[in-house]
Amino acid sequence: MKKILLTVVIVFVLSLGILAFSFHSVLDEDVWLKVIQVSITASGFAGALHSLNIAIDRAKRNKSVEGVSLFEKFIDDSMTDVRKTAWRVKLKWDNETGYKERILMLYSVENRQNNEEEKKELYEFLNVIQLMAFYDMLSLHEQHKKEIVRLKYFYFDWWRKFLYDVANELDNRRVNVSGFPKGYLENTKYTTSIERLDRMLGLHTFPKNKEMIIHKKPMAPEEGSVSKKIQ
Known part of the structure; x- marks a missing residue:
C-alpha cells in the first residue's frame, strides 16, 4: 500500500x-x-x-533482529544449563513427595545453614529463580511480542504452570511489613511478572493450574534440536 x-x-x-x-x-x-x-x-x-x-x-528489521537475539540468549550455553537444572527441579516438584516443602524451607533466609546435599538442592532451585528472572525481563519486551510468539513463545508454555506454582508459594511466604512504598509489594511479586508475560503473549485466559503441554512421560524441551536450527 x-x-x-x-x-x-x-x-x-x-x-x-x-x-x-x-x-x-x-x-x-x-x-x-x-x-x-x-x-x-x-x-x-x-x-x-x-x-x-x-x-x-x-x-x-531491527525489531526482528532484537527478538532473535533474545532467543539466542535464551538458548545459549549458560541459559541451557539453567533450564536443564530447572527442569530437574520441576520433575521433583511435581513428583517427589515432600520436595516442595523441603526446598521452600531451604530457600527461606533463616534456613541457609545447610549440609552439602541441601546446598546442592538449593543451588538447583536457584536456577528456577534465574529462569523466572529471564521471563520477567522478557515480559518487558512488548515491542517484540510478535517475534516472541513466532519463536515458540520461548517455551514459556512448557514452564507456565510450574512457574505459577513456585511464584504463588514464594509470594505467600513473604513477610508483609507495613510502611513499604505504595505499589512496592505488588510490583515485586513473582506472580506479577508471570501474569504480565501471560497477558502479553495472549495466554492469560488459560487456567493457571493446568499444564499447557501434556506429555505421556516426563521429558524436557528438545533444546538441542532448537539450538541446531537457529545456528
Missing part, C-alpha cells in the same frame, strides 16, 4: 512538471512560478515519504 501511494505521488509530480513545461508559453509568470512551487513541494513530500518508508522498514 505504501509503495502504491509513493508511486501515485511520483506520477503526480511528474505530471505537474510535464504540464508546466507544455504550457509555460501560455501561462502567466506568476501562475508558472506557482506550478513550479507546487511541483517542488510535491517532490519534497515524495522524498520524505520514501525516507519514512525506509525508516519504517529498517525499524521492523
Whole structure:
C-alpha cells in the first residue's frame, strides 16, 4: 500500500512538471512560478515519504533482529544449563513427595545453614529463580511480542504452570511489613511478572493450574534440536 501511494505521488509530480513545461508559453509568470512551487513541494513530500518508508522498514528489521537475539540468549550455553537444572527441579516438584516443602524451607533466609546435599538442592532451585528472572525481563519486551510468539513463545508454555506454582508459594511466604512504598509489594511479586508475560503473549485466559503441554512421560524441551536450527 505504501509503495502504491509513493508511486501515485511520483506520477503526480511528474505530471505537474510535464504540464508546466507544455504550457509555460501560455501561462502567466506568476501562475508558472506557482506550478513550479507546487511541483517542488510535491517532490519534497515524495522524498520524505520514501525516507519514512525506509525508516519504517529498517525499524521492523531491527525489531526482528532484537527478538532473535533474545532467543539466542535464551538458548545459549549458560541459559541451557539453567533450564536443564530447572527442569530437574520441576520433575521433583511435581513428583517427589515432600520436595516442595523441603526446598521452600531451604530457600527461606533463616534456613541457609545447610549440609552439602541441601546446598546442592538449593543451588538447583536457584536456577528456577534465574529462569523466572529471564521471563520477567522478557515480559518487558512488548515491542517484540510478535517475534516472541513466532519463536515458540520461548517455551514459556512448557514452564507456565510450574512457574505459577513456585511464584504463588514464594509470594505467600513473604513477610508483609507495613510502611513499604505504595505499589512496592505488588510490583515485586513473582506472580506479577508471570501474569504480565501471560497477558502479553495472549495466554492469560488459560487456567493457571493446568499444564499447557501434556506429555505421556516426563521429558524436557528438545533444546538441542532448537539450538541446531537457529545456528
